[in-house]
Amino acid sequence: MSTLIATHSIGKNRCRAQAKQQGFTLLELVLVMLIIGLIASTPLAFIDNQDNQLRYDETLAKMKLIERAVYNQSTYQNQSLLSGFVVDNGVLPPTSGMASQDPSELFPLIGKKDGWNIDGANDWVTFSGIKPYLKLAIAGEFEVPPPYTQLKGYRGPYLQEGVDSEGEFLDGWGVGFEVSSSAAGDYQFTYIGDDGSHPAPFNTRVSGAVSSLDWQVPLSQLNINVTNYSTTVQEVAIAVFQNKAVSDDERWTTYYFSIAAASGGVPSIERTVTFSSSEWQKKGIGSISNPETTYIPAGQHPIFVVDSTQVINAYDRLLVIPRSTQPSLQLEVD
CATH class of the missing domain: 2.60.40 (Immunoglobulin-like)
Structure with missing residues (x-):
C-alpha cells in the first residue's frame, strides 16, 4: 500500500513539472523586455540617412538626364551619334536669363506647350523636313529646292524619365534645380543643397553644365x-x-x-x-x-x-x- 502511495506522489510531481514548463520563465520575460526596449530606443537616424542617400543619388542621376537632354554624344558601330535639344534646334534651350529654381526653367526640355517659351521666342518650328534658306553675296537670297530639305526643329520631350504628375522635373526632395544660361553659350544647372530644404550631409551645392565647346565648333x-x-x-x-x-x-x-x-x-x-x-x-x-x-x-x-x-x-x-x-x-x- 505504501508503495502505491509513493508511486502516485511521483506522478503528481511529474505533472506539476510539465505544467510549469508550458509558460515563460522570469528570465525569458526579462530578456524579451530587454530586446523590445533596445529596439524601441534605437534612433531613426540610420533609416532617415538611408532615405536621404537614395534621394541624393536620384538627384545626381537627374542632373545627368538634364545634360543628356541638352546635348548627348554616343557611339554606335564606331559611328558618332548626336542627340539633344541643341542638335535639333541649333541653339540652347531658352531660359529666363536669371538663375532660378522655378521648375518652368526646364519646361523647354519637357514639352512644347503654351507658356514654356520663357524667353519670348513663341514660334518654334516643330521637327520636320525644312528647306534651307541661303543668303549669299553673288547668288542672292533664296530657298533651296525640296530635295535638299533637312530634318530640323523641336521634337521634345527631351526630358521624359523623372517628370512628376504635375509635369515638373524636380530633385529628390521635390525642389527645383537652379537653371541659367550665358551669352557665351553655356547652360548651367545646379542642385542647391544649401537652400535650407535639404538635410546634412546633403546640404552642399552640386553644379553641372553644358559648356559652349561641348555643343559647338x-x-x-x-x-x-x-x-x-x-x-x-x-x-x-x-x-x-x-x-x-x-x-x-x-x-x-x-x-x-x-x-x-x-x-x-x-x-x-x-x-x-x-x-x-x-x-x-x-x-x-x-x-x-x-x-x-x-x-x-x-x-x-x-x-x-x-x-x-x-x-x-x-x-x-x-x-x-x-x-x-x-x-x-x-x-x-x-
Whole structure:
C-alpha cells in the first residue's frame, strides 16, 4: 500500500513539472523586455540617412538626364551619334536669363506647350523636313529646292524619365534645380543643397553644365576643300539652322566663300580652295574677323556650291562633332 502511495506522489510531481514548463520563465520575460526596449530606443537616424542617400543619388542621376537632354554624344558601330535639344534646334534651350529654381526653367526640355517659351521666342518650328534658306553675296537670297530639305526643329520631350504628375522635373526632395544660361553659350544647372530644404550631409551645392565647346565648333576648325573646274565663279555655303526667330528665312544663317573660275576658262586646270580662318563671310557683315569665336552647332549641316544663277552645282552634308577633329569634306564643280 505504501508503495502505491509513493508511486502516485511521483506522478503528481511529474505533472506539476510539465505544467510549469508550458509558460515563460522570469528570465525569458526579462530578456524579451530587454530586446523590445533596445529596439524601441534605437534612433531613426540610420533609416532617415538611408532615405536621404537614395534621394541624393536620384538627384545626381537627374542632373545627368538634364545634360543628356541638352546635348548627348554616343557611339554606335564606331559611328558618332548626336542627340539633344541643341542638335535639333541649333541653339540652347531658352531660359529666363536669371538663375532660378522655378521648375518652368526646364519646361523647354519637357514639352512644347503654351507658356514654356520663357524667353519670348513663341514660334518654334516643330521637327520636320525644312528647306534651307541661303543668303549669299553673288547668288542672292533664296530657298533651296525640296530635295535638299533637312530634318530640323523641336521634337521634345527631351526630358521624359523623372517628370512628376504635375509635369515638373524636380530633385529628390521635390525642389527645383537652379537653371541659367550665358551669352557665351553655356547652360548651367545646379542642385542647391544649401537652400535650407535639404538635410546634412546633403546640404552642399552640386553644379553641372553644358559648356559652349561641348555643343559647338569654331568656324576655324572646319575643313572644306573645293575644286572648281567650271568657267564661272562659285559660292560655297554652309547653312546653319537656329530655331529661334519669327520667320522661316531668319532661322537660317549662311556662312560662305567665293571660289574663282577656272583660269583661262580651261576646265582641266584645278582650282582648290580651303575654308581657312580668313576666308569666311556672312552677308551683311562681310569677312568674319573672329572665326575662332564664331561657332557652328553640333549636328549635320548642308553644304552647297552655287553659281550666280542660283543653280546648285554640288551638295553634301557636314557632321559637326564638338571636342573632336572635324572630318575633311571634298567638293568638286565640273
